[in-house]
Amino acid sequence: MSTPTGAGRLDLPGTPIFDGDTSRRGFRMNKLFMSLRDAAARERFLADEAAYCREFRLSAEQEQAVLARDWQAMIDLGGSIFYVYKLAMMDGRSMQYLGGVFTGMGEDDFLAAMRAGGRRDG
Protein backbone atom coordinates (compact mmCIF):
# COMPACT_ATOMS: atom_id res chain seq x y z
CA MET A 1 0.00 0.00 0.00
CA SER A 2 3.00 2.31 -0.02
CA THR A 3 3.52 3.93 -3.38
CA PRO A 4 4.72 7.44 -4.10
CA THR A 5 1.82 8.21 -6.38
CA GLY A 6 -0.82 9.42 -4.01
CA ALA A 7 -2.84 8.70 -0.93
CA GLY A 8 -5.21 5.78 -1.01
CA ARG A 9 -3.75 4.23 -4.12
CA LEU A 10 -4.46 0.53 -4.16
CA ASP A 11 -1.75 -1.96 -4.80
CA LEU A 12 -3.28 -5.29 -5.74
CA PRO A 13 -1.07 -7.74 -7.64
CA GLY A 14 -1.93 -8.06 -11.33
CA THR A 15 -4.70 -5.49 -11.03
CA PRO A 16 -4.32 -2.12 -12.77
CA ILE A 17 -6.31 0.57 -10.97
CA PHE A 18 -7.59 3.33 -13.23
CA ASP A 19 -7.16 6.16 -10.75
CA GLY A 20 -6.72 9.90 -11.12
CA ASP A 21 -2.97 9.76 -11.80
CA THR A 22 -3.42 7.09 -14.42
CA SER A 23 -6.30 8.91 -16.04
CA ARG A 24 -4.31 12.15 -16.19
CA ARG A 25 -1.40 10.32 -17.80
CA GLY A 26 -3.63 8.63 -20.35
CA PHE A 27 -6.04 11.48 -20.96
CA ARG A 28 -5.11 12.34 -24.53
CA MET A 29 -4.62 8.73 -25.56
CA ASN A 30 -8.02 7.82 -24.16
CA LYS A 31 -9.51 10.72 -26.13
CA LEU A 32 -7.96 9.28 -29.25
CA PHE A 33 -9.50 5.87 -28.50
CA MET A 34 -12.91 7.41 -27.89
CA SER A 35 -12.74 9.27 -31.22
CA LEU A 36 -12.56 5.90 -33.00
CA ARG A 37 -16.29 5.39 -32.46
CA ASP A 38 -16.72 7.46 -35.57
CA ALA A 39 -16.20 5.75 -38.96
CA ALA A 40 -14.66 8.85 -40.57
CA ALA A 41 -12.17 9.13 -37.69
CA ARG A 42 -11.21 5.47 -38.08
CA GLU A 43 -10.53 6.07 -41.74
CA ARG A 44 -8.30 9.03 -40.99
CA PHE A 45 -6.51 7.10 -38.26
CA LEU A 46 -5.82 4.14 -40.54
CA ALA A 47 -4.60 6.40 -43.34
CA ASP A 48 -1.80 7.79 -41.14
CA GLU A 49 -1.74 6.47 -37.59
CA ALA A 50 1.33 8.43 -36.49
CA ALA A 51 -0.11 11.71 -37.72
CA TYR A 52 -3.37 10.96 -35.95
CA CYS A 53 -1.48 10.26 -32.71
CA ARG A 54 0.36 13.58 -33.03
CA GLU A 55 -2.92 15.34 -33.64
CA PHE A 56 -4.07 14.05 -30.24
CA ARG A 57 -0.67 14.97 -28.76
CA LEU A 58 0.23 11.54 -27.47
CA SER A 59 3.60 11.12 -25.80
CA ALA A 60 6.26 9.34 -27.85
CA GLU A 61 5.84 6.21 -25.73
CA GLN A 62 2.08 6.27 -26.14
CA GLU A 63 2.37 6.73 -29.87
CA GLN A 64 4.79 3.82 -30.04
CA ALA A 65 2.42 1.63 -28.01
CA VAL A 66 -0.50 2.48 -30.26
CA LEU A 67 1.40 1.94 -33.50
CA ALA A 68 2.83 -1.37 -32.25
CA ARG A 69 -0.53 -2.46 -30.77
CA ASP A 70 1.28 -3.02 -27.50
CA TRP A 71 -1.88 -3.45 -25.42
CA GLN A 72 -0.08 -3.89 -22.14
CA ALA A 73 1.93 -0.71 -22.71
CA MET A 74 -1.26 1.21 -23.49
CA ILE A 75 -2.66 0.16 -20.11
CA ASP A 76 0.65 0.99 -18.39
CA LEU A 77 0.70 4.43 -20.03
CA GLY A 78 -2.73 5.41 -18.75
CA GLY A 79 -5.20 3.69 -21.03
CA SER A 80 -8.57 2.74 -19.59
CA ILE A 81 -9.53 -0.75 -20.68
CA PHE A 82 -12.91 0.52 -21.88
CA TYR A 83 -11.16 3.08 -24.10
CA VAL A 84 -8.32 0.82 -25.25
CA TYR A 85 -11.02 -1.64 -26.27
CA LYS A 86 -12.25 0.81 -28.93
CA LEU A 87 -8.94 0.38 -30.75
CA ALA A 88 -9.06 -3.38 -30.26
CA MET A 89 -12.57 -3.48 -31.73
CA MET A 90 -11.37 -1.52 -34.72
CA ASP A 91 -8.74 -4.21 -35.26
CA GLY A 92 -11.39 -6.93 -34.91
CA ARG A 93 -9.92 -8.06 -31.58
CA SER A 94 -12.12 -9.36 -28.76
CA MET A 95 -11.89 -8.87 -25.01
CA GLN A 96 -10.79 -12.53 -24.85
CA TYR A 97 -7.93 -11.73 -27.19
CA LEU A 98 -6.89 -8.89 -24.86
CA GLY A 99 -7.26 -11.21 -21.88
CA GLY A 100 -4.90 -13.60 -23.63
CA VAL A 101 -2.39 -10.77 -24.06
CA PHE A 102 -2.60 -9.40 -20.52
CA THR A 103 -2.25 -12.83 -18.94
CA GLY A 104 0.34 -14.12 -21.42
CA MET A 105 -1.90 -17.16 -21.98
CA GLY A 106 -2.90 -16.43 -25.56
CA GLU A 107 -6.47 -16.11 -26.72
CA ASP A 108 -7.33 -19.80 -27.02
CA ASP A 109 -6.14 -20.77 -23.57
CA PHE A 110 -7.73 -17.68 -22.06
CA LEU A 111 -11.06 -18.48 -23.69
CA ALA A 112 -10.81 -22.09 -22.52
CA ALA A 113 -10.15 -20.89 -18.96
CA MET A 114 -13.19 -18.62 -19.08
CA ARG A 115 -15.37 -21.45 -20.39
CA ALA A 116 -14.09 -23.63 -17.59
CA GLY A 117 -15.44 -21.12 -15.06
CA GLY A 118 -12.89 -18.34 -15.09
CA ARG A 119 -9.53 -17.84 -13.39
CA ARG A 120 -8.94 -17.83 -9.64
CA ASP A 121 -6.43 -16.12 -7.39
CA GLY A 122 -3.40 -18.03 -6.19
Next chain:
Amino acid sequence: MAEVIWGLATSHVPSIGAAMDRGKTEDPAWQALFDGYAPARAWLAEHRPDVAVLVYNDHANGIDLDFIPTFGLGTAERYEVADEGYGRRPVPDVLGHPELSFHLVESLVDEGFDLTVFQELAVDHGFTVPLSVWTPDPGDAWPCPVIPLLVNVIQYPQPTAARCYALGQALGRAIRSFPGDLTVGVLGTGGMSHQLAGTRAGFINPDFDAMWMEAVEKDPARLAALSREELIRQAGSEGIELIMWLVMRGALDEQVTKVHSDYFVPASNTAAGIALFDNRAPEA
Protein backbone atom coordinates in the same frame (compact mmCIF):
# COMPACT_ATOMS: atom_id res chain seq x y z
CA MET B 1 -48.17 8.17 -4.30
CA ALA B 2 -45.75 6.31 -6.44
CA GLU B 3 -44.69 2.82 -5.44
CA VAL B 4 -41.65 0.67 -6.23
CA ILE B 5 -43.15 -2.65 -7.29
CA TRP B 6 -40.04 -4.57 -8.22
CA GLY B 7 -36.25 -4.49 -8.35
CA LEU B 8 -34.16 -6.25 -10.97
CA ALA B 9 -30.42 -6.78 -10.76
CA THR B 10 -28.63 -7.90 -13.88
CA SER B 11 -25.25 -7.88 -15.58
CA HIS B 12 -24.97 -5.57 -18.57
CA VAL B 13 -22.19 -7.27 -20.56
CA PRO B 14 -22.29 -6.10 -24.21
CA SER B 15 -21.97 -9.63 -25.59
CA ILE B 16 -25.35 -10.54 -24.02
CA GLY B 17 -26.95 -7.87 -26.21
CA ALA B 18 -24.88 -8.96 -29.20
CA ALA B 19 -25.97 -12.60 -28.75
CA MET B 20 -29.60 -11.44 -28.85
CA ASP B 21 -29.07 -9.05 -31.77
CA ARG B 22 -27.39 -11.79 -33.81
CA GLY B 23 -29.85 -14.57 -32.99
CA LYS B 24 -27.35 -16.63 -30.99
CA THR B 25 -29.39 -17.13 -27.85
CA GLU B 26 -29.74 -20.86 -28.55
CA ASP B 27 -26.05 -21.42 -29.25
CA PRO B 28 -24.48 -23.83 -26.74
CA ALA B 29 -22.31 -21.03 -25.35
CA TRP B 30 -25.36 -18.90 -24.52
CA GLN B 31 -28.43 -21.05 -24.10
CA ALA B 32 -28.08 -21.66 -20.36
CA LEU B 33 -27.80 -17.92 -19.72
CA PHE B 34 -30.98 -17.14 -21.62
CA ASP B 35 -32.83 -20.13 -20.14
CA GLY B 36 -31.92 -18.65 -16.78
CA TYR B 37 -33.58 -15.36 -17.73
CA ALA B 38 -36.88 -16.93 -18.80
CA PRO B 39 -38.70 -17.06 -15.42
CA ALA B 40 -37.77 -13.44 -14.65
CA ARG B 41 -38.87 -12.28 -18.08
CA ALA B 42 -42.20 -14.07 -17.77
CA TRP B 43 -42.88 -12.48 -14.37
CA LEU B 44 -41.81 -9.03 -15.54
CA ALA B 45 -44.08 -9.27 -18.58
CA GLU B 46 -46.99 -9.70 -16.14
CA HIS B 47 -45.88 -6.80 -13.96
CA ARG B 48 -45.27 -3.86 -16.23
CA PRO B 49 -44.57 -0.68 -14.24
CA ASP B 50 -45.53 2.84 -15.34
CA VAL B 51 -41.90 3.99 -15.17
CA ALA B 52 -38.53 2.42 -14.47
CA VAL B 53 -35.30 3.84 -13.04
CA LEU B 54 -32.19 2.11 -14.38
CA VAL B 55 -28.90 2.39 -12.49
CA TYR B 56 -25.89 1.93 -14.78
CA ASN B 57 -22.54 3.26 -15.90
CA ASP B 58 -21.45 4.54 -19.27
CA HIS B 59 -18.46 2.93 -21.05
CA ALA B 60 -16.89 5.72 -23.12
CA ASN B 61 -19.96 6.18 -25.28
CA GLY B 62 -22.38 8.73 -23.82
CA ILE B 63 -19.77 10.59 -21.75
CA ASP B 64 -15.98 10.67 -21.78
CA LEU B 65 -13.26 11.48 -19.27
CA ASP B 66 -13.76 15.29 -19.47
CA PHE B 67 -16.36 15.04 -16.73
CA ILE B 68 -16.71 12.19 -14.31
CA PRO B 69 -19.92 12.64 -12.34
CA THR B 70 -19.96 10.33 -9.35
CA PHE B 71 -23.76 10.18 -9.58
CA GLY B 72 -25.98 11.58 -12.34
CA LEU B 73 -29.63 11.49 -13.32
CA GLY B 74 -31.24 11.94 -16.73
CA THR B 75 -34.08 14.41 -17.12
CA ALA B 76 -34.62 14.08 -20.88
CA GLU B 77 -37.79 13.19 -22.73
CA ARG B 78 -35.88 10.78 -24.91
CA TYR B 79 -32.50 9.03 -24.76
CA GLU B 80 -30.91 8.01 -28.00
CA VAL B 81 -29.23 4.61 -28.20
CA ALA B 82 -25.48 5.26 -28.61
CA ASP B 83 -23.47 4.11 -31.60
CA GLU B 84 -20.52 2.53 -29.81
CA GLY B 85 -18.49 2.42 -33.02
CA TYR B 86 -20.14 -0.10 -35.30
CA GLY B 87 -23.75 0.98 -35.58
CA ARG B 88 -26.29 1.26 -32.80
CA ARG B 89 -28.00 -1.82 -31.42
CA PRO B 90 -31.24 -2.54 -33.28
CA VAL B 91 -33.38 -1.56 -30.31
CA PRO B 92 -35.72 1.39 -29.75
CA ASP B 93 -34.64 4.71 -28.29
CA VAL B 94 -35.67 5.17 -24.69
CA LEU B 95 -38.48 7.46 -23.63
CA GLY B 96 -37.86 9.30 -20.39
CA HIS B 97 -40.17 10.72 -17.75
CA PRO B 98 -38.99 14.29 -17.08
CA GLU B 99 -41.68 14.93 -14.49
CA LEU B 100 -40.52 12.10 -12.26
CA SER B 101 -36.87 12.89 -13.06
CA PHE B 102 -37.16 16.46 -11.80
CA HIS B 103 -38.97 15.29 -8.70
CA LEU B 104 -36.18 12.77 -8.03
CA VAL B 105 -33.46 15.37 -8.55
CA GLU B 106 -35.11 17.77 -6.15
CA SER B 107 -35.78 15.15 -3.48
CA LEU B 108 -32.30 13.70 -3.73
CA VAL B 109 -30.56 17.08 -3.65
CA ASP B 110 -32.66 17.96 -0.60
CA GLU B 111 -31.37 14.77 1.00
CA GLY B 112 -27.77 15.74 0.28
CA PHE B 113 -27.15 13.77 -2.93
CA ASP B 114 -25.93 16.49 -5.28
CA LEU B 115 -26.49 14.70 -8.56
CA THR B 116 -25.23 15.83 -11.94
CA VAL B 117 -28.20 16.46 -14.22
CA PHE B 118 -28.12 15.05 -17.77
CA GLN B 119 -30.48 16.91 -20.09
CA GLU B 120 -29.16 14.99 -23.06
CA LEU B 121 -27.55 11.58 -22.98
CA ALA B 122 -26.92 8.76 -25.42
CA VAL B 123 -27.28 5.45 -23.59
CA ASP B 124 -24.89 2.57 -24.26
CA HIS B 125 -24.93 -1.20 -23.65
CA GLY B 126 -24.79 -0.60 -19.91
CA PHE B 127 -28.34 0.67 -20.29
CA THR B 128 -29.79 -1.19 -23.28
CA VAL B 129 -28.56 -4.69 -22.36
CA PRO B 130 -30.52 -4.69 -19.06
CA LEU B 131 -33.58 -3.48 -20.98
CA SER B 132 -33.11 -6.43 -23.35
CA VAL B 133 -32.69 -8.80 -20.41
CA TRP B 134 -36.05 -7.52 -19.16
CA THR B 135 -37.77 -7.33 -22.57
CA PRO B 136 -36.18 -9.44 -25.31
CA ASP B 137 -38.58 -8.33 -28.05
CA PRO B 138 -39.52 -4.71 -27.44
CA GLY B 139 -40.88 -4.09 -30.94
CA ASP B 140 -41.12 -0.33 -31.50
CA ALA B 141 -40.92 0.71 -27.86
CA TRP B 142 -39.71 -0.45 -24.46
CA PRO B 143 -42.48 -1.39 -22.01
CA CYS B 144 -42.42 1.99 -20.25
CA PRO B 145 -40.43 5.21 -19.89
CA VAL B 146 -37.04 4.66 -18.24
CA ILE B 147 -34.92 7.14 -16.27
CA PRO B 148 -31.12 6.69 -16.27
CA LEU B 149 -29.24 6.98 -12.99
CA LEU B 150 -25.50 7.00 -13.65
CA VAL B 151 -22.77 5.88 -11.29
CA ASN B 152 -19.05 6.33 -11.89
CA VAL B 153 -17.51 2.89 -11.61
CA ILE B 154 -14.78 3.35 -14.24
CA GLN B 155 -12.39 5.76 -12.55
CA TYR B 156 -11.14 5.37 -9.01
CA PRO B 157 -12.43 6.51 -6.55
CA GLN B 158 -15.81 4.99 -7.19
CA PRO B 159 -18.48 5.97 -4.65
CA THR B 160 -18.50 3.68 -1.64
CA ALA B 161 -20.88 0.79 -1.41
CA ALA B 162 -22.38 2.47 1.65
CA ARG B 163 -23.06 5.66 -0.28
CA CYS B 164 -24.67 3.70 -3.12
CA TYR B 165 -26.94 1.91 -0.68
CA ALA B 166 -27.85 5.21 1.00
CA LEU B 167 -28.56 6.77 -2.40
CA GLY B 168 -30.89 3.88 -3.13
CA GLN B 169 -32.71 4.40 0.15
CA ALA B 170 -33.11 8.09 -0.65
CA LEU B 171 -34.26 7.15 -4.15
CA GLY B 172 -36.94 4.93 -2.65
CA ARG B 173 -38.17 7.78 -0.45
CA ALA B 174 -38.09 10.16 -3.40
CA ILE B 175 -40.17 7.79 -5.53
CA ARG B 176 -42.70 7.25 -2.75
CA SER B 177 -43.09 11.01 -2.28
CA PHE B 178 -43.99 11.63 -5.93
CA PRO B 179 -47.42 13.26 -6.04
CA GLY B 180 -49.11 10.97 -8.49
CA ASP B 181 -50.04 7.32 -8.76
CA LEU B 182 -47.21 5.55 -10.50
CA THR B 183 -45.81 2.08 -10.28
CA VAL B 184 -42.04 2.00 -10.62
CA GLY B 185 -39.48 -0.72 -11.36
CA VAL B 186 -35.85 -0.18 -10.38
CA LEU B 187 -32.94 -1.87 -12.15
CA GLY B 188 -29.43 -2.17 -10.74
CA THR B 189 -26.93 -3.33 -13.33
CA GLY B 190 -23.38 -4.57 -13.82
CA GLY B 191 -21.23 -7.29 -12.33
CA MET B 192 -20.84 -9.88 -11.15
CA SER B 193 -17.16 -10.70 -10.50
CA HIS B 194 -14.80 -9.93 -13.38
CA GLN B 195 -11.55 -8.27 -14.28
CA LEU B 196 -10.60 -7.20 -17.80
CA ALA B 197 -6.95 -6.06 -17.58
CA GLY B 198 -3.75 -7.05 -15.79
CA THR B 199 -2.27 -10.48 -15.24
CA ARG B 200 -5.34 -11.18 -13.12
CA ALA B 201 -7.66 -10.72 -16.16
CA GLY B 202 -10.32 -13.39 -16.32
CA PHE B 203 -10.64 -13.51 -12.55
CA ILE B 204 -14.01 -14.89 -11.41
CA ASN B 205 -14.99 -15.42 -7.77
CA PRO B 206 -18.04 -17.70 -7.53
CA ASP B 207 -17.93 -17.82 -3.72
CA PHE B 208 -18.06 -14.06 -3.47
CA ASP B 209 -20.80 -13.89 -6.08
CA ALA B 210 -22.87 -16.48 -4.19
CA MET B 211 -22.43 -14.53 -0.96
CA TRP B 212 -23.43 -11.33 -2.76
CA MET B 213 -26.50 -12.92 -4.35
CA GLU B 214 -27.74 -14.14 -0.96
CA ALA B 215 -26.93 -10.97 0.95
CA VAL B 216 -28.36 -8.56 -1.59
CA GLU B 217 -31.72 -10.07 -0.77
CA LYS B 218 -31.43 -10.65 2.97
CA ASP B 219 -28.64 -8.48 4.34
CA PRO B 220 -27.70 -5.62 1.98
CA ALA B 221 -26.20 -3.65 4.88
CA ARG B 222 -23.47 -6.29 5.03
CA LEU B 223 -22.57 -5.56 1.42
CA ALA B 224 -22.75 -1.81 2.00
CA ALA B 225 -20.01 -2.22 4.61
CA LEU B 226 -17.50 -3.56 2.06
CA SER B 227 -14.65 -1.20 1.24
CA ARG B 228 -13.61 -0.26 -2.27
CA GLU B 229 -10.40 -2.22 -1.84
CA GLU B 230 -12.24 -5.28 -0.61
CA LEU B 231 -14.63 -5.12 -3.58
CA ILE B 232 -11.79 -4.87 -6.10
CA ARG B 233 -9.91 -7.65 -4.35
CA GLN B 234 -12.90 -10.00 -4.16
CA ALA B 235 -14.94 -9.10 -7.25
CA GLY B 236 -12.16 -7.86 -9.57
CA SER B 237 -11.33 -4.38 -10.80
CA GLU B 238 -14.47 -4.27 -12.94
CA GLY B 239 -16.61 -6.37 -10.60
CA ILE B 240 -16.71 -3.38 -8.26
CA GLU B 241 -19.59 -2.17 -10.44
CA LEU B 242 -21.76 -4.49 -8.32
CA ILE B 243 -22.17 -1.41 -6.10
CA MET B 244 -24.89 -0.38 -8.55
CA TRP B 245 -27.01 -3.32 -7.36
CA LEU B 246 -27.02 -1.67 -3.94
CA VAL B 247 -28.65 1.49 -5.32
CA MET B 248 -31.51 -0.68 -6.58
CA ARG B 249 -31.68 -2.68 -3.36
CA GLY B 250 -31.77 0.46 -1.23
CA ALA B 251 -34.86 1.67 -3.09
CA LEU B 252 -36.75 -1.48 -2.04
CA ASP B 253 -38.24 -2.36 1.33
CA GLU B 254 -36.23 -4.13 3.98
CA GLN B 255 -38.17 -7.32 3.29
CA VAL B 256 -38.51 -8.34 -0.31
CA THR B 257 -39.72 -11.51 -1.99
CA LYS B 258 -37.26 -13.10 -4.36
CA VAL B 259 -38.98 -14.07 -7.60
CA HIS B 260 -35.98 -15.57 -9.36
CA SER B 261 -32.22 -15.54 -9.55
CA ASP B 262 -29.61 -17.20 -11.71
CA TYR B 263 -25.84 -17.23 -12.23
CA PHE B 264 -23.83 -18.07 -15.33
CA VAL B 265 -20.13 -18.11 -16.28
CA PRO B 266 -18.88 -16.80 -18.64
CA ALA B 267 -20.59 -13.98 -20.49
CA SER B 268 -17.44 -12.82 -22.28
CA ASN B 269 -15.01 -12.42 -19.37
CA THR B 270 -17.71 -11.92 -16.77
CA ALA B 271 -19.83 -13.84 -14.30
CA ALA B 272 -23.39 -12.92 -15.24
CA GLY B 273 -26.04 -12.73 -12.53
CA ILE B 274 -29.72 -11.92 -12.45
CA ALA B 275 -31.94 -11.39 -9.40
CA LEU B 276 -35.56 -10.24 -9.40
CA PHE B 277 -37.36 -9.06 -6.28
CA ASP B 278 -41.06 -8.40 -5.76
CA ASN B 279 -41.35 -5.32 -3.57
CA ARG B 280 -45.08 -5.40 -2.98
CA ALA B 281 -46.28 -6.27 0.51
CA PRO B 282 -46.92 -10.03 0.67
CA GLU B 283 -50.60 -10.86 0.73
CA ALA B 284 -51.79 -11.85 4.17
